[in-house]
Amino acid sequence: MIVESLDIPEVKRILPRVHGDSRGFFLETFNAREFAAAGLPTEWVQDNHSRSGRGVLRGLHYQLHEPQGKLVRVARGRVFDVAVDIRRSSPTFGCWTGALLTDEGQEMLYIPPGFAHGFLVLSDEADFLYKCTTLWDRASDRSIRWNDPAIGVAWPLEGPDGPLTPLLSPRDMESPLLADAEVFA
Template structure:
């Protein structure tokens, strides 16, 4: 596994070694001892799997209590994945890191606790899996607007079309009005 720090050093892009031939491929997608040594010493308690269609944007989500670190990957299709640092004490507060994740490139992204997370579907469909460091707690979930100008994420929106959003994401708040971490 290759581990690459992005422009925010706590956000890590992971690229597994893939062994393949005409029959298919094999790769390790997670190894606890190596992850703890190379990324962070943590425990994952919940795995999630979602499916979305092209032009769907999910995020920017986080839990203000029970913050979740997420190890995300795409098992089918392609997405643009984003992590936004919302730790007020961080020198990277309000900055974002992004990467294209796909079934083809097999890359994964570590989104630490204290970050808002979102993704935009670039392919016809995408299946997205993620390991979480804490349990889902809907009462603590918050949403920051995907297009907050103070964050200025450079989303690769297809043909300039408006992304498809949930009501929760439409109702998201700007970073200056959001509950953030100390």
């Protein structure tokens, strides 16, 4: 596998080896030895799977007291995936980085604890899979507004058939701005 840093160095793009032929393909999505050698976590306690339609935007989510590292990938479809550094002591506090994740490319992202995470579905439907380093904790669950101008995420809202209007949960519509959110020290 190939591991690359994105604009914020702690966020990693992982390109697994894909073995394909006329029958389909095979790939390892996790190998403890290779992850450890690349400095990535090897202990995962929860796997999640979400299915969403075109224009669904989920995020920007994080857990304040039980922060999660996430290994994310797309099993079907295309999404634009985003990580926002919300560690106040970090030189990249309030900055974001993102990547296109597709079932064709089989790319994965590692988003460490201390980051808010979100994604926008660009295909008709997408199956989004992610592993977490800690269990989900309702009391610790937080979010930041997806379109906070102070962060300035450049969501690709221009689709092949015209502008995409993000489909948001009520919670995501009402999330606080970064300036008003509880964040990490």
